[in-house]
Amino acid sequence: MRDSKLLKIALLIVLVIGVQELTTVTDTQYYLTQLTMSAYYALLVIGLAVVMGYAGQISLGHAGFFAIGGYLSAALTTHNLVALQANPVIHGLGSLGMLVSGQDIYGEQLLVVAPWAACIFAVLMAAIIALVIGIPVLKLKGHYLAMATLGFGIIIYRIGLATEYFGEADGISEVPGFTLLPAIGSFGPISVSGDFGLRVENYYVAWGLLVIGLWLLLNLIDSRVGRALRAIHGSEEAAEAVGIDTAGFKLKVFVLSAVYAAFAGVFLTHYNGGIGPSEASVMKSVRYVALVAVGGMANVWGTLIMGVGLTFLSLRGVFGSYDDAVFGAILIVVMLFAPDGILSMNVKALFAGRRTTDEHEAKNA
Amino acid sequence: MNTRPRMLELKSVYKNFGGLQAVHDVSFGVAPGSIKAVIGPNGAGKTTLFNLISGNLNVSSGSILFQGREIQGLKPHAIAALGMARTFQNINLFHGMTALESVMVGRHVRSRAGFLAGMLRTPATWKEEREIREKSMQLLRLLEIEEFADVEATSLAFGQQRAVEMARALATEPKLLLLDEPAAGLNIYETAEVGRLITRIRDMGITVLLVEHDMSLVMDISDEIVVLSFGCKIAEDVPTAIQQNPEVIKIYLGEDEEAVV
Amino acid sequence: MLFLPVFFFDYSSSVSILCPLFSIMTQALFFQYLFAGISYGVIYAIVAIGFNIIYNTTGIINFAQGEFVMLGGMISISLLHFFPLPVAIVLAVVITMLVGAMIEIVFIRWLDSPSVLRMIIITIGLSILIREVALHIWGESIRSLPYFVGNELTTVAFGPVRISPQVFWVVGVCGITVVGLSLFFKLTSVGREMRACSANRTAAILCGINTRNMVTLSFMLSAGIGALAGCVMSPITYTQYDSGTSLAIKGFTVAILGGLGNSMGAVAAGILLGIIEAYSVAFVPLAFQDAISITILLIILFVKPHGIFGSSDAARLKEF
Numbered sequence: 032m033r034d035s036k037l038l039k040i041a042l043l044i045v046l047v048i049g050v051q052e053l054t055t056v057t058d059t060q061y062y063l064t065q066l067t068m069s070a071y072y073a074l075l076v077i078g079l080a081v082v083m084g085y086a087g088q089i090s091l092g093h094a095g096f097f098a099i100g101g102y103l104s105a106a107l108t109t110h111n112l113v114a115l116q117a118n119p120v121i122h123g124l125g126s127l128g129m130l131v132s133g134q135d136i137y138g139e140q141l142l143v144v145a146p147w148a149a150c151i152f153a154v155l156m157a158a159i160i161a162l163v164i165g166i167p168v169l170k171l172k173g174h175y176l177a178m179a180t181l182g183f184g185i186i187i188y189r190i191g192l193a194t195e196y197f198g199e200a201d202g203i204s205e206v207p208g209f210t211l212l213p214a215i216g217s218f219g220p221i222s223v224s225g226d227f228g229l230r231v232e233n234y235y236v237a238w239g240l241l242v243i244g245l246w247l248l249l250n251l252i253d254s255r256v257g258r259a260l261r262a263i264h265g266s267e268e269a270a271e272a273v274g275i276d277t278a279g280f281k282l283k284v285f286v287l288s289a290v291y292a293a294f295a296g297v298f299l300t301h302y303n304g305g306i307g308p309s310e311a312s313v314m315k316s317v318r319y320v321a322l323v324a325v326g327g328m329a330n331v332w333g334t335l336i337m338g339v340g341l342t343f344l345s346l347r348g349v350f351g352s353y354d355d356a357v358f359g360a361i362l363i364v365v366m367l368f369a370p371d372g373i374l375s376m377n378v379k380a381l382f383a384g385r386r387t388t389d390e391h392e393a394k395n396a
Numbered sequence: 397m398n399t400r401p402r403m404l405e406l407k408s409v410y411k412n413f414g415g416l417q418a419v420h421d422v423s424f425g426v427a428p429g430s431i432k433a434v435i436g437p438n439g440a441g442k443t444t445l446f447n448l449i450s451g452n453l454n455v456s457s458g459s460i461l462f463q464g465r466e467i468q469g470l471k472p473h474a475i476a477a478l479g480m481a482r483t484f485q486n487i488n489l490f491h492g493m494t495a496l497e498s499v500m501v502g503r504h505v506r507s508r509a510g511f512l513a514g515m516l517r518t519p520a521t522w523k524e525e526r527e528i529r530e531k532s533m534q535l536l537r538l539l540e541i542e543e544f545a546d547v548e549a550t551s552l553a554f555g556q557q558r559a560v561e562m563a564r565a566l567a568t569e570p571k572l573l574l575l576d577e578p579a580a581g582l583n584i585y586e587t588a589e590v591g592r593l594i595t596r597i598r599d600m601g602i603t604v605l606l607v608e609h610d611m612s613l614v615m616d617i618s619d620e621i622v623v624l625s626f627g628c629k630i631a632e633d634v635p636t637a638i639q640q641n642p643e644v645i646k647i648y649l650g651e652d653e654e655a656v657v
Numbered sequence: 658m659l660f661l662p663v664f665f666f667d668y669s670s671s672v673s674i675l676c677p678l679f680s681i682m683t684q685a686l687f688f689q690y691l692f693a694g695i696s697y698g699v700i701y702a703i704v705a706i707g708f709n710i711i712y713n714t715t716g717i718i719n720f721a722q723g724e725f726v727m728l729g730g731m732i733s734i735s736l737l738h739f740f741p742l743p744v745a746i747v748l749a750v751v752i753t754m755l756v757g758a759m760i761e762i763v764f765i766r767w768l769d770s771p772s773v774l775r776m777i778i779i780t781i782g783l784s785i786l787i788r789e790v791a792l793h794i795w796g797e798s799i800r801s802l803p804y805f806v807g808n809e810l811t812t813v814a815f816g817p818v819r820i821s822p823q824v825f826w827v828v829g830v831c832g833i834t835v836v837g838l839s840l841f842f843k844l845t846s847v848g849r850e851m852r853a854c855s856a857n858r859t860a861a862i863l864c865g866i867n868t869r870n871m872v873t874l875s876f877m878l879s880a881g882i883g884a885l886a887g888c889v890m891s892p893i894t895y896t897q898y899d900s901g902t903s904l905a906i907k908g909f910t911v912a913i914l915g916g917l918g919n920s921m922g923a924v925a926a927g928i929l930l931g932i933i934e935a936y937s938v939a940f941v942p943l944a945f946q947d948a949i950s951i952t953i954l955l956i957i958l959f960v961k962p963h964g965i966f967g968s969s970d971a972a973r974l975k976e977f
Contacts, residue, residue: 250515254514255508266491
């Protein structure tokens with residue numbers, strides 16, 4: 032089990048490197064931009080897959096967590112704090128090295144929060160909001176849970192759209208890149224930014240983050256916690272009876288997925304150099320649910336493949352003006368014909384399908 | 397009856413559903429290391445009583461002590477963590493899990509790895525996982541279902557599903573085991589097997605409280621029996637005395653003639 | 658009173674005039690807001706009743722409910738090129754009903770006891786598809802039916818208050834719809850069979866009721882009343898391809914507030930929400946208008962999920 036997991040991850044890494052080499056050879060490096068973005072979206076989607084597939088809770092508000100991460104990090108690293116320099120809090124942050132100063136294009140002095148500090152703050156805030164929202168929301172089930180998470184997503188969208196601090200309808204642009212690793216000798220520095228010359232490096236940053244995120248989640252699923260989550264999905268009553276704190280676990284996995292979403296938001300925003308309100312829209316949240324559904328709910332690998340694949344096609348504009356319609360259609364088709372996901376369909380039908388029906392008959396007899 | 401400290405103690409427990417009194421002023425204790433059975437005609441409130449003890453329902457009034465500690469108001473998982481495990485009348489297994497995995501879930505309260513340890517796959521978790529797996533296999537062997545370890549639990553035969561459920565409950569290393577009709581749906585041979593198993597569990601030092609319809613099983617294995625009728629306790633005694641109790645005979649002859657063997 | 662005809666339709670232009678006025682809010686103004694609130698409220702109530710009809714027969718919350726309202730408006734606007742207004746509206750309602758029936762037959766009917774999660778996702782997918790189809794047919798432009806009587810400047814004096822006659826159309830048509838529906842459920846045999854389905858599905862099957870047809874019928878009914886609401890409201894709220902989503906959320910809020918499955922509760926809750934929204938113009942920034950109903954929804958879900966008018970006993974029996 033564990034060996035096959037490591038083998039698959041190794042294959043993925045080989046594939047990631049292979050694709051990059053291929054784009055160099057074929058001189059199609061422009062694909063790397065969308066592949067980088069797809070990797071960040073996939074990071075969010077695999078986190079959501081654990082909430083939906085393993086803990087059995089639907090969330091129609093995950094674009095909200097993505098936006099919390101992206102918007103906070105963007106706002107903190109772009110809003111000039113020079114006017115507030117005298118403020119003791121700001122001063123304190125400065126002496127802790129959490130601020131960076133520079134000059135804007137007009138030569139004015141610029142003082143903003145350092146990207147790394149902004150990143151940590153944004154992800155922490157997303158986690159705290161997920162915790163606070165999650166306590167009442169996760170008590171709900173079915174339609175109520177769906178509507179409550181949808182409502183949360185819309186409120187975040189509205190806040191982005193209506194708040195001057197978050198740039199209203201225009202969003203925030205000119206977000207600086209940030210240095211992930213300082214230069215060590217001739218190696219590095221590695222920074223997350225949309226800089227044309229850093230395309231290959233950013234491709235590896237994104238995919239590196241995704242592979243690490245994937246590895247952590249796969250470990251989690253195989254662990255005691257993962258078993259408990261699957262048990263909750265299987266039967267909440269029985270899970271309680273063996274001592275699993277079902278409410279606590281649902282909450283923790285919800286927060287974990289919010290952290291994944293926020294990380295994706297932070298990195299993608301610094302990579303793109305900006306974020307707009309559409310990233311928080313309901314349609315985005317629905318799209319993430321569609322990707323989890325088509326990947327097979329309780330199937331992190333399937334979700335990863337479909338998440339990267341479909342997002343890449345969408346970003347390349349393959350679906351044209353039918354972009355949203357494609358994801359709507361995917362939702363319906365998958366839920367009607369293959370509720371376990373597209374990837375599991377053939378395999379199950381060919382190998383396991385016959386046997387399980389026999390077993391069902393034996394059980395019913 | 398017994399002067400030793402009680403494993404479980406119910407003190408005038410009431411449960412009302414709207415206007416319906418499902419449990420009415422029931423008090424009894426369960427001595428450590430004993431097998432106690434709760435019997436009564438259908439609708440006597442047996443399963444409700446079980447759900448009150450396991451924390452799935454809250455009492456309307458009265459108190460329930462487990463090892464001398466008030467557990468009324470605790471969530472089911474907290475009660476389970478204190479050392480009380482249960483099975484369900486209608487088998488309640490986890491969909492999509494193998495028999496072995498189902499039992500491994502039962503080790504939850506006896507293991508610790510959290511989110512962070514699980515995600516980072518620390519060496520401590522390997523060791524713990526190995527222990528969980530070994531202990532769970534032992535239990536499957538104890539219940540003679542180790543050959544089905546890798547079969548999806550919900551696709552097993554009925555009796556085997558009951559065994560998985562029992563193994564899962566035992567995996568929590570309970571001090572008190574609640575069995576809700578462990579012989580329901582089993583044939584005579586399997587019922588006798590379950591009886592032997594329950595006795596063995598008791599001999600391992602686990603106190604057992606069971607609800608059961610099968611009188612021969614109850615009379616065979618129980619140390620003491622509580623009889624409920626319409627939510628009220630009408631008798632509590634050793635099996636031989638219960639069999640002679642005129643009131644018990646009356647409700648069983650009146651309500652369910654086949655039940656008295 | 659120069660802002661009267663537009664005050665509840667175009668907040669952005671009127672809000673700046675209104676805010677200072679609020680400190681000296683006249684009695685007339687108070688009633689203007691009240692009527693605005695009521696006319697919006699009955700629309701929300703109709704959407705909520707649409708949710709309830711389908712919920713009662715199937716246990717499904719149809720996330721595409723708001724799209725029926727949008728379809729009603731859009732189809733009637735298109736048909737207006739060929740037919741007089743009343744005919745266009747009737748045809749739009751009939752066509753939307755057929756769409757509702759088709760959706761049920763194609764996507765829902767043959768599913769064998771699907772999980773709630775599956776149904777949520779399918780109906781969300783349907784709402785997206787309908788919206789996208791509408792986008793490709795009608796584009797992004799904002800359209801509207803003409804006022805049924807007069808134009809946007811016509812008002813009716815009502816004591817010191819002047820009200821657009823369309824408000825009476827909205828309230829009147831919605832009122833007749835609610836009364837008509839309750840008579841249908843009480844008096845006709847089909848209506849009684851539908852109620853039997855919602856009370857106890859198995860028993861209904863045993864009585865020889867074709868529950869599957871009843872489900873199709875419930876989709877047609879809720880599509881029909883949604884479309885009708887979409888027509889009468891179009892002159893004042895306008896219709897756009899994506900106007901369904903926010904209506905669906907408000908309708909759902911109202912359905913929950915009134916107690917899921919309870920139509921009279923929905924009417925009361927709808928008017929309540931409409932009035933709250935109308936008066937909130939003075940206190941809540943324009944951009945957060947939508948957030949009001951969502952906030953109410955979240956509070957209700959957290960505090961009293963069976964609704965302020967719903968009974969907790971009935972709610973416990975239903976599966977969520």
